[in-house]
Amino acid sequence: MSKLSGLRDRVERADGRLLMAAVLMVAIMATQFVSSMFFSLTLGVFTGEQSMPLILALAALTSYVVVLALIWRNLQADEGMIIADIGLRVGRFSWPLTFGLAVVIYLTVSMVAGVYVELTGYVNEQQVAEWVGESQNMGPLVVGLLVLAIVVVGPAVEELIFRGYLQSALSEMMPAWAAVLVSALVFGAFHLELGAFPLLVMVGAAFGAVYQITGTLWPAILMHMVSNGLAVVQIFYGEF
Secondary structure (H helix, E strand, O other): HHHHHHHHHHHHHHHHHHHHHHHHHHHHHHHHHHHHHHHHHHHHHHHOOOHHHHHHHHHHHHHHHHHHHHHHHHHOOOOOOOHHOOOOOOOOOOHHHHHHHHHHHHHHHHHHHHHHHHHHHOOOOOOHHHHHHHHHHHHHHHHHHHHHHHHHHHHHHHHHHHHHHHHHHHHOOOOOHHHHHHHHHHHHHOOOOHHHHHHHHHHHHHHHHHHHHOOOOOHHHHHHHHHHHHHHHHHHHHHO
């Protein structure tokens, strides 16, 4: 009976995490849309102009605060779930080995992504990248808010959603490699950037593989931060 009860608890937790992942994805998109409209109107009324980089940063940070509040509420409300269930735990290996594995996987995927870019001639023409570049002319406050949103808070929130909740739930329902792949595909599709979809799936799979192998979400969060940070530096300063 105890084994059956334990299995039932695992299935229920997996279903709960899967549902919560969907809720968080909807919440982040809806909040960004509503807050973008709000900040656009507010800035238009009080300043007479609309700074898209500032609107982007404020809308993103607002959505991340909402998502983190929902996660906190979920952990408080669900007596059967703890933060370890969404990856915030000590990993299987020592920290040096854990981050060493993360570096190896990140560099490998970076090389594969580089080959893809060379073969396809992919160029980052996303509107967001253009707005990030424009922020350099708007003072340190706007740049700081964008960096906070894109490099620090955003990666942590996305890893909690796509790996902590989604992949963790899927790994209870399918083989580990399939859970990594499906979560990476959802991660790529979520960004609504068709041209960047293959690259997003690649990096999403890398983050997922690191989480699956090490058993902890922390190195995936750090990898995501580094990846986004390098992208921002490249936008600001070009090739380096």
